[in-house]
Amino acid sequence: MPKIVDHDRYRKELLQGSLDLFAERGYGSITMRQIAKGLGVSTGTLYHYFPSKESIFMQLVQELCEQDISSFFAQAPEAHTLEERLQAVMAFVVQNAQFYCQQLVLWVDFFQQTSPSDEGEIHFLRQVWDRTRGTLADYLQLTDPALVDFIVVFIDGLILQHIYSRVYEQGSKDTAWLHQQSQLMIRMILHHEQNFPQPQT
Amino acid sequence: MPKIVDHDRYRKELLQGSLDLFAERGYGSITMRQIAKGLGVSTGTLYHYFPSKESIFMQLVQELCEQDISSFFAQAPEAHTLEERLQAVMAFVVQNAQFYCQQLVLWVDFFQQTSPSDEGEIHFLRQVWDRTRGTLADYLQLTDPALVDFIVVFIDGLILQHIYSRVYEQGSKDTAWLHQQSQLMIRMILHHEQNFPQPQT
Amino acid sequence: MPKIVDHDRYRKELLQGSLDLFAERGYGSITMRQIAKGLGVSTGTLYHYFPSKESIFMQLVQELCEQDISSFFAQAPEAHTLEERLQAVMAFVVQNAQFYCQQLVLWVDFFQQTSPSDEGEIHFLRQVWDRTRGTLADYLQLTDPALVDFIVVFIDGLILQHIYSRVYEQGSKDTAWLHQQSQLMIRMILHHEQNFPQPQT
Amino acid sequence: MPKIVDHDRYRKELLQGSLDLFAERGYGSITMRQIAKGLGVSTGTLYHYFPSKESIFMQLVQELCEQDISSFFAQAPEAHTLEERLQAVMAFVVQNAQFYCQQLVLWVDFFQQTSPSDEGEIHFLRQVWDRTRGTLADYLQLTDPALVDFIVVFIDGLILQHIYSRVYEQGSKDTAWLHQQSQLMIRMILHHEQNFPQPQT
DNA sequence: TATGAATGAGTATTCATTCAT
DNA sequence: CATGAATGAATACTCATTCAT
Known part of the structure; x- marks a missing residue:
């Protein structure tokens, strides 16, 4: 029995949290470590939910559009x-x-x-x-x-x-x-x- | 390559040329090598005219303001x-x-x-x-x-x-x-x- | 997946299955996740039967010698x-x-x-x-x-x-x-x- | 005037030196840091002469064949x-x-x-x-x-x-x-x- | 017992910067 | 002045391993 997590829901929470970080420092200047720290998770966890930095950014842009x-x-x-x-x-x-x-x-x-x-x-x-x-x-x-x-x-x-x-x-x-x-x-x-x-x- | 004797004038030329590069890729995403290549000079030359990447950017912003x-x-x-x-x-x-x-x-x-x-x-x-x-x-x-x-x-x-x-x-x-x-x-x-x-x- | 009650027997089955994987990619290049996937189990299960990657490899070598x-x-x-x-x-x-x-x-x-x-x-x-x-x-x-x-x-x-x-x-x-x-x-x-x-x- | 180095000759020297390292630890197990240290250069220098770890290995194999x-x-x-x-x-x-x-x-x-x-x-x-x-x-x-x-x-x-x-x-x-x-x-x-x-x- | 989410040290690679030529 | 080789800290990303469920 795996740890129970609503994968998709958590992904969106992380996305939401990363908005401030991307907006403040910019895509090119912020690092994955900073994002992870800002979200209160490890880099490993970040990569468990997103395949790449670019992916976080793109998913964030899309998420924002929908709201x-x-x-x-x-x-x-x-x-x-x-x-x-x-x-x-x-x-x-x-x-x-x-x-x-x-x-x-x-x-x-x-x-x-x-x-x-x-x-x-x-x-x-x-x-x-x-x-x-x-x-x-x-x-x-x-x-x-x-x-x-x-x-x-x-x-x-x-x-x-x-x-x-x-x-x-x-x-x-x-x-x-x-x-x-x-x-x-x-x-x-x-x-x-x-x-x-x-x-x- | 015309021999430019006026150090300051050349610096401004480099600045002018770097505008496109910074605008297209963003401060955090562009690299010194890309800037140097885009300007047709070596990184060494770049550092001869500017102390740092940040300095190029800041001088560029100021230069733009004046125009x-x-x-x-x-x-x-x-x-x-x-x-x-x-x-x-x-x-x-x-x-x-x-x-x-x-x-x-x-x-x-x-x-x-x-x-x-x-x-x-x-x-x-x-x-x-x-x-x-x-x-x-x-x-x-x-x-x-x-x-x-x-x-x-x-x-x-x-x-x-x-x-x-x-x-x-x-x-x-x-x-x-x-x-x-x-x-x-x-x-x-x-x-x-x-x-x-x-x-x- | 047959329920295998005999812990040791299952361990040897896993060992047997990992031979192909180690042989094809090499100890240093294969990952625990790849092994787990190749064996059709989770990484957690793998660690339930072996304390470490090195251990799987060493046990495999020994197992082979005996056959x-x-x-x-x-x-x-x-x-x-x-x-x-x-x-x-x-x-x-x-x-x-x-x-x-x-x-x-x-x-x-x-x-x-x-x-x-x-x-x-x-x-x-x-x-x-x-x-x-x-x-x-x-x-x-x-x-x-x-x-x-x-x-x-x-x-x-x-x-x-x-x-x-x-x-x-x-x-x-x-x-x-x-x-x-x-x-x-x-x-x-x-x-x-x-x-x-x-x-x- | 650039630092004078016979790029190709030095590349082959590095290749030669990396033979021991690859042979001793294996492609998958050796790290670029270890290679660099073993060769007495920095990782940056290594990447100045080879685009990737795989490339070093493949060039080494070819080099060996020719000797x-x-x-x-x-x-x-x-x-x-x-x-x-x-x-x-x-x-x-x-x-x-x-x-x-x-x-x-x-x-x-x-x-x-x-x-x-x-x-x-x-x-x-x-x-x-x-x-x-x-x-x-x-x-x-x-x-x-x-x-x-x-x-x-x-x-x-x-x-x-x-x-x-x-x-x-x-x-x-x-x-x-x-x-x-x-x-x-x-x-x-x-x-x-x-x-x-x-x-x- | 089995799972897979979580971790963080470690990996390959990049990059701003320095410096010998 | 100008070059590009050299550096090593930092980056994106991976991986063995742990642990709550």
Whole structure:
């Protein structure tokens, strides 16, 4: 009778735990020993669950993708106006800024580590993004793809600045700043909608 | 191989050449041998000009910062309306998207490699950014810092999406897309200005 | 999997099964996991029957020694002339060539793994060999030790060439070749006996 | 100006030095650290000259093959009778027994490490052996291939016994024994030739 | 008894760095 | 100045062995 462990469940726990580590030091700079130590296991155990460092990273990227927005729409509030819906989305982003920062950093790493020939991995990411964009468009009830792209671009930029904000000692670009910028963006979208209303579906 | 007598000038050439290499593989993943090979010199030569791998990277980051917008304002067109100025800025960004992609990737790497205790390095970056923001505000003649931040956020998001666009095989997020999003942003800013005009200085 | 109650009997079965594995990959190159897998058991089980990898190997070597010629003389035909007896011996060798190949390989490995200080192990082997040589001399009724040595040398050389014969694609050094060489050797021994007859005991 | 080293020459020196090490401990059991230490260099240097452990081993095997009998025929004495030529060959073998022991051990290892699919390596060995056998036949002026094979088999067996002789503490199977067995073999060959003379070419 | 998860020292290999030429 | 050979600590990964179940 073997030691009873839910292999797959434990693997995902390790994956979850390694997110912080990869995000903080980067794929190329973190070592397996550091990961093992950070997770509180031995290197041997790590290799019992993952065949290689690359595999941990790739599985982590995939795991993250699956959590992405599903968690938002599980708690998304009913909202009748575009403004309310935008507020809900941005509130969610601001609230999970920390998480998105890590995801962003991981993706940049991912693109450095991946050669264009790794079609499998890249194709997977593409699907996730397309789906995310679609879900967002549906929730916001926006039909203009360019407008959805605009929102995505803005969110990405916001997250990136949040990463950079580590530079500003007293955190002048903290949650308040994220909120302020979000409001600015929402106002702009609303004005834009007023002037160039969406065709009704 | 031209005989370069000016030690410092050669150092900057090497720095310039190493940008592609660091951007493509990441600080932690690239090796000194790969850098040397990519630059067409021996590792010995590399160490003749730089004391360490970290030093190359840090000098590169600084070097990039100095080129930043100075090159833009050296060629910035006279522009009397806000729209013209925004168009000029965004045209410049789109035109140099490739370069900004590399810079973005380098910065993300930089934040992973840097501990908050490296005050020197971080303080330096902060100054550069503040200066950049200031110069941008001056050129656009915008007094609301939130609005300048908004533009910077948008540009960052745009560049990030451009990096991600490697995923889309036929490059559906190419220069045309950058241009489209830029126009959308400019329109929004202009509408916003109409409704909430800047206090005149 | 039959339930084997006899601990010792099962241990010998495992030993028997591990012969192929050690012979094919070598003591230093095979892993406990490979052995376990090859035997169809878990590593835990392996360690239940043997205290260490080295122990499996050493027990295997000893086990092989005990099977050595006992199995031959259990089936050795009555033979009145030297020629008949030589034919019987060589027929046995050729028939069991595969087995002797494995044994040879194991011994070479044994000498690499054993330091001269492991007197116990080495002394054991020596006894086995002396006994083997004695039994062979008795059966063949040869009194000249040099002649017995000669036969042993020849047999060893034959087996070694059989191992090497893996090189020759279409197996030109197969059983037929072993037989041919055996006949040549037997003829030589017989001629030699004619010219230098053994003193009768 | 690089450090001046005859790369290829030094590589062969290292190869030469690693023979003892591989022969004593076996391919699978020796470590790169041990090899490096045994050669008096660092592991880094080892990898500067060889891409992998396997490569050292394979190059060593090839290197040994090339030295094989060429060194004998470089010093082979003129000899008019078959006996003289046999004496010369066996004297050479006995004199270089140590070397042939190492070679034998290496080859056994080689066959364990090599899969039948490594055609390149195996084909190479085959050629060397065929050439060796041919050269030996020419020197001895023996036209019967079976007889040449017999001699080769005997030599191999002799060397193998010499390896085993480590078991016998006081070296009762030393050079004297090798000589005695050689004489026995030579006498047998000569008698055989008397009774079954070679067809004259 | 049997299993296979867990361990951490050890393995092959790499890499930043040094230094003789 | 420039080279690339040399170094050895560090890296990704493996393996004999242990032990909870």
